[in-house]
Amino acid sequence: MTNEAILKTVNLKKYFPVGTGFNPFKRDEQKYVHAVDGVSLSIPRGNTVGVVGESGCGKSTLARTIILLTEPTSGEIYFDGKRIDDGHVNQKEVYRNMQMVFQDPDSSLDPQMTITRSISEPLRGLMKYSDAEIKSIVRESLLSVGLPADFERFPRQLSGGQKQRVAIARAISTHPKLVILDEPTSALDASVQAQILTLLVELQKKFDLSYMLITHNIAVAKYLADTVAVMYSGKVVEYGPTLTVIDRPRHPYTMTLIRSAPIPDPWNRNLLQTEIKGEVPSAINPPSGCRFNPRCTYSEGICSQQSPLLEEVSPSHFVACHFTDKTGSS
Amino acid sequence: MTLLDIDDLTIRYATGHATITALDSVSLEVGENEFLGVVGESGCGKSTLGLSIIGLLPPNSQVVQGSMNYKETNLVKLDQNAMKRYRGTEIAMIFQEPLTSLNPVYRVEDQIAEAVVLRKTRKESGEKVTGEVMQKVYRTKGIHIPSRLPSVRRRLPQDLRSEVIQWLNLVRIPDPEQVLDRYPFELSGGMRQRVMIAMALSQEPALLIADEPTTALDVTTQAQVLKLMRELMDKVNTSIILVTHDLAVASQVADRVVVMYAGEIAEDAEVHDFFSRPMHPYAKALLNCIPNGTKNDSSLSAIPGSVPDMMLLPHGCQFAPRCPHVTNKCNSNRPRLIADQKKHKVACFLYDNPGGDF
């Protein structure tokens, strides 16, 4: 099955300058937040790639850089084979095929716009449809997300789950090829989360969508994603098929992350057995060598000197660690 | 021995347009050295439950009926003044958002020192600790004295300082000497939450209520904080009520699980018993909502419908409109909470048959 990538990034970097420096004498001392520090990943057509990590790992910045909401510092982004990160790209063309669903349902809808108007926004901005066509597409989108076709309401009249459905309806209204989901269910109750996840699976099949799923929730990533990339301090530390990465992780950070995720099983209190020291490192002055080395139990000399590259440890399974032989046996 | 006995508690809020019943005839017990997990989705009343125990309900709330007996005293009957004797001393609470729980203008050492000194002063002078007494103590001990120049900053007396460091060590904060001088905004979420726990536990409370303490934290930090709470419970001889929306979290740390729905207790059981045989249809549905496996090999069954509007509650069982086993009886009558031999309680007519399963 040839699955060319719908999206590919090559060594993508996004650095943010720190502090508003007007001082020309201090120009050389300008510090940067290394939010995304060399990420290369690809999303095969029709697949879901889950990007997993904790706060500060750069996953949200990665999403926003890929969707061009913020300009990359360096690196390349290819959508459907074509380069989109240079200034000459037709952004409207890109957005017709790539959309995003945001984390906070309360802030993704304009409170003084009806939701039908919000859903029609990409149609009005990106396509040349007549009003009648727009109206019918909006109705169709509402139905696809499980809402009534005549849903003329304001966001404040809706529940969190309904708002998120509206956000999804808006994202799919132009029938994009790729939808970036930024923590789509983190703000929702468990039962609502289940509804939205089921909906997302359904929509993927129905409209042949590819997803990039950003989440900190391992269970959600395991459920939805075909491939998982684990990010830590701006870099991808492990990458591979979902079950491999989650059930048989090889990077020390991934191992800790998986073990820290609570599972609903009182006979397996993995939570009480994990131990991790330290905190997420500063993004301005990351540790030298492997970013995880100060907190890693397998760390040795080389770890603080050289940053490990992603290496294939088993088919399609990549890990960035100097001691994958040690982690493999544990 | 039962530490806290809540019986038939009903609490209502008066808002501009309607009255919301936040808790409806809630009954539960908390024993000594017990870790209770109160689980439910938003609007189920779990936060109200926590706030009512510690007496921090908003002014528009009203206890309509019921009692809350803490060591023979009915907390419901106490006014704010009388409640002060318990709040922060025997019953402590930590909240979800650590940044707003800690005072941003005081250093960590001052805040913990204040808690420690408060406890000591209370012990020495009994209940007669007033604001003026505390102010005097602060001045003598050098707590909360702001100073801009680090060189003239008054330091805490050595004994107080080492006790504060002891508490920081207990909550596993690395480099406590450094952390002492920090302000809350300089700490990470996990550290702030640990400071909160230190402050709460320094009072040596018999009961600690934790309202979603890890919801705002990262996964790994959450694991550490929960682990810490579990360990400290035994060390400091405290009972903990953990309010959370996450059943998985409760399963990892709680001794007993209480599931709430729309202001009522749906099920109440020992944790292993609960997970091996969940009884209430809502509890079962909630368990099925937790993603467990991939989309290809498992299915997430969502609960049809949505949580009821708290202002228009149905008459009978609150869950009836969404329950797959609903009968006529469920719509008109409210099931009572009944227990089996293993003290596994459930409020559902499936089990409440005269001469039936129970």
Add this chain to the structure above:
Amino acid sequence: MNQLSNEKGHQRAKIGSFLALIKKKKKATVGAVIVATFLLTAIIIAATNLLGIQVTPYGALQQNTGPPLSPPSFSHIFGTDLVGRDVFSRIIAATPNDVSVGISVVAVAFVLGILIGSIAAFKGGLFDELLMRFTDVIFALPALVIAMVIAVALGPGVLNMMIALMIIWWPPYARLARGEALKIFHQNYIEAARISGMQNWKIIVTHVVQNIIGTMLVYATLDIGTVILMYAGLSYLGLSVRPPYPDWGEMVSSFKDYIITAPWLPLAPGFVIATNVIGFCLLGDGVRDALEER
């Protein structure tokens, strides 16, 4: 078509909801009644002035309508002044001055403020800094001094005082608009609008302005009272209309010596100024309370 009728529907809905808010709170309703009365009076006077009709009981400039300095009576509700002019008629005739200054200064400040504030918030960086420092400079200019300069340069009068106030009144609006706009720019729906292909100006107009207009309108309504007070002060100092033309502030000033002997003279225009300002304050306060409740 569909879009347009939708828009009209929205405008009607907005006006309708504004009226609903006014009805909701008692003080807003009271305030609205007072404001409406003054507004109506101002419009009628202005219109009839243009048409040359007199609607007041006596001419505003008409002298000897009764014995000079006579106290309030049925024929002269607020008494008469030094030269026998009916104070009541003069007060009514002066309504357009204060009301028009109040509303137009605030209107200009409102528009200027939203423009400057939202663009500064949008651009950010150096542009934002420069714009805001410029705002600070204007904000530092004292109203009185500017008014006097204008009075010297262009002469006294209602229009010139209006201009003077318009120059310096907008900075708080710009600051408020910028603060509110910054909050809006952090919302996800702005990002959603960007990836929907919306041009920047469209985003500002449809998303930002629409969401900050509520807060700004409340501030503006409350502010009209302040402008009226300020204008009354300026005309008290003689920088606006000169006698024999009537103007509330000017009347208070020329009658101030009579506070003991003929108290109705300075009190009448003062009372009217106060009522007008209170009307706007009640309206603004009430609408804000109603909005907060929602």
